[in-house]
Each structure stands twice: as structure tokens, then as C-alpha cells.
Amino acid sequence: MTASGSRARSALCALVACALLSASGAAFADDAQIEQGQKIFKDQGCPQCHGFGGKGDGYLLGMLKEPVKMHDWTDPALNQSWTDQYLLDITKKGGEAIGKNKVMLKYGNKMSDEQIRLVIVFLRSVAAKPTP
């Protein structure tokens, strides 16, 4: 092995280490976003209907005049069937404005797009875990 060969190899190692670092950095950022999204979800009272884990089993449902059909966010196929745009729209404008259940209120006046985006990151994360 020549000196230049080993220099090249250590440069390559540095590159790989750097790639690994940034990969774990990204994963860390994702976790932080999920946590932020979950906090916003809780602070806004969404679990009252959607349940803390997004299963659609909130305690408020039993108190509504009419029964509502909630969706289980932990169902991977169902979760993936929604586009980010749809999830943003229904949260911002409420169900009624887009022809869905009016029990889902509009939150566009209470939440910023960025907050809603973080809640969507949380919504996506609950389906990534295997269902118990």
C-alpha cells in the first residue's frame, strides 16, 4: 500500500463517518419532529376524539349526539391512503368545508401550517410502528 493509497483510504473513511453522522442526525431530527407534533396534537385537544395514539378512540366520542366514525391512524394502509395535502386541508378547513364529517372542526385559525405539518409527521409516525 502506498502512502497516497492510505491517505485516500482515510479520506474515504472520513467521508463514510460523515455520511453516518448526518444520517443519524436526520433520524434524530425526525424523532424531535414527531415529539413536537405529538405535543401540539395533545395541546390542541385532538386526542379527545382521535385518542392519544391516533386510534380514533377518544373519550369525547361517547358524549356526541350522533355516533361518528373515526379512522384508525395506526392502520398503515389507511394512513398511506391520505396525501399530506388532504391531511393539511381537513385540519385547516375542517371536515364540513371539504365534504367530510363536520365533527372535525377547522383549526386553521388556531394552528399555523407548520404546527399542522408537525402533527402530520406525528400522524404518519403512529402507523410506522407495528400495531399491537
Ligand code: HEC
Ligand atoms: C370532536 C372530535 C374531533 C376532534 C377534537 C378532532 N378531530 Fe380530527 N377528525 C374527526 C373526525 C370525525 C374525522 C373524520 C372526518 C371524515 O372523514 O369524515 C377527523 C379527521 C381528521 C383528519 C383526517 C384523517 C382522518 O382521521 O380521517 C385529520 C388529519 C384530523 N382529523 C386531525 C385533527 C387534529 C390535528 C385535531 C386537533 C387539532 C383534530 N383532528 C381534532 C374528529 C375530531
